[in-house]
Amino acid sequence: MCNISEEYKMTETVVTVGLGERSYPIRISSGLLEKIGIDLHERNIGAKYGVISDDRVAALYGSRFMQSLNAAGIRAELITFPSGEASKHLQTVAALSSELAQRGFDRKDALIALGGGVTGDITGFLASIYLRGIPFVQVPTTLLSQVDSSVGGKTGVDIPEGKNLVGTFYQPKAVYIDLDVLQTLPVDELRGGLAEVIKYGVIHDAEFFAFLEQNREAIFALNQDVLVRLIARCCEIKAWVVEQDEREGGLRRILNFGHTIGHAVEAASGFRLIHGYAVAIGMCAAAELAVRTGCLAAEEAERICRLVAAYGLPTTIPADLDQEAIRKYLLTDKKTVGGRVFYVLPERIGAVKITDQVCEEDVNAVLLNAYHLA
Numbered sequence: 001m002c003n004i005s006e007e008y009k010m011t012e013t014v015v016t017v018g019l020g021e022r023s024y025p026i027r028i029s030s031g032l033l034e035k036i037g038i039d040l041h042e043r044n045i046g047a048k049y050g051v052i053s054d055d056r057v058a059a060l061y062g063s064r065f066m067q068s069l070n071a072a073g074i075r076a077e078l079i080t081f082p083s084g085e086a087s088k089h090l091q092t093v094a095a096l097s098s099e100l101a102q103r104g105f106d107r108k109d110a111l112i113a114l115g116g117g118v119t120g121d122i123t124g125f126l127a128s129i130y131l132r133g134i135p136f137v138q139v140p141t142t143l144l145s146q147v148d149s150s151v152g153g154k155t156g157v158d159i160p161e162g163k164n165l166v167g168t169f170y171q172p173k174a175v176y177i178d179l180d181v182l183q184t185l186p187v188d189e190l191r192g193g194l195a196e197v198i199k200y201g202v203i204h205d206a207e208f209f210a211f212l213e214q215n216r217e218a219i220f221a222l223n224q225d226v227l228v229r230l231i232a233r234c235c236e237i238k239a240w241v242v243e244q245d246e247r248e249g250g251l252r253r254i255l256n257f258g259h260t261i262g263h264a265v266e267a268a269s270g271f272r273l274i275h276g277y278a279v280a281i282g283m284c285a286a287a288e289l290a291v292r293t294g295c296l297a298a299e300e301a302e303r304i305c306r307l308v309a310a311y312g313l314p315t316t317i318p319a320d321l322d323q324e325a326i327r328k329y330l331l332t333d334k335k336t337v338g339g340r341v342f343y344v345l346p347e348r349i350g351a352v353k354i355t356d357q358v359c360e361e362d363v364n365a366v367l368l369n370a371y372h373l374a
Contacts, residue, residue, distance in 0.1 A: 037069040041073055054087065085274075120140060124155030138175040152241075153172070192275060201350070260330065263333055323368070
């Protein structure tokens with residue numbers, strides 16, 4: 001069972017992902033970056049750590065983070081790769097694997113993902129396959145990775161045929177969320193993370209959805225009390241889902257709300273559109289699809305899209321994207337089974353259903369309408 005509690009050993013909030021012997025804490029606090037080394041020293045996860053980061057995050061936090069690890073007596077080496085979704089492919093994983101081998105990393109060592117969702121996905125995948133599996137921890141530096149991708153053990157990379165089509169389920173040993181790193185987050189990335197935050201309200205918590213409606217200004221002002229509540233609640237919901245369905249056999253699919261059409265839109269844009277923006281478009285499209293199929297009231301769909309727009313997120317497909325390309329990517333989505341595309345459709349705010357019973361005509365109409373609205 002997921003357990004959220006207030007701990008003040010490091011003035012932090014802790015959410016536990018309960019997976020038996022593989023359970024792990026999500027620690028949420030300001031100023032945590034400097035304290036991670038102390039915790040790693042006590043937990044003894046690895047003899048030596050490879051800190052994997054993209055070059056942009058490394059320039060912001062690499063030196064400071066390495067100094068904090070060294071001060072705690074942690075042996076660590078920083079290894080970087082070019083930032084951006086364009087690096088999220090097998091060639092990057094191969095290059096990082098070679099770098100680890102050349103530096104003498106063995107099965108007693110561990111990795112640290114210092115960065116956003118791309119870094120976390122790459123590092124987790126690398127940890128799961130290097131020497132057939134070594135431990136890793138997540139230090140997410142974007143809101144999107146803090147509330148979503150760093151938790152739950154999904155790892156993977158993109159291939160030309162689609163997003164995240166090659167990957168593994170591999171849980172971290174711990175997740176460390178420092179609120180202070182959000183101060184350097186570009187506003188587009190903050191908004192992108194908020195798309196995933198809105199998702200949690202739609203799929204599971206109507207009260208949290210209302211909280212987001214009421215606290216937009218405080219969230220954009222990075223009010224720490226509001227951020228702690230926001231991040232902890234998202235992590236709590238995701239932990240609850242993962243505990244019941246770690247490998248996405250059923251319930252965990254609800255976390256894909258907005259992602260089926262969103263991933264297709266993201267891929268069709270050549271990943272020019274950031275992930276959170278694509279998910280925002282996908283959520284609005286899924287809400288309209290739910291109305292067309294009779295499972296959601298029109299006013300509820302309008303409320304969802306209104307909140308998406310209120311956070312400065314797109315609600316429609318960019319006019320320059322090819323509709324046929326979007327359809328092609330829908331069919332190669334990793335959630336497609338036997339040629340059937342599964343959609344997560346809201347029944348009301350706070351509850352969704354998973355279905356493959358959506359006719360192509362309704363999907364086409366929603367896609368076309370999304371262009372017309374643009």
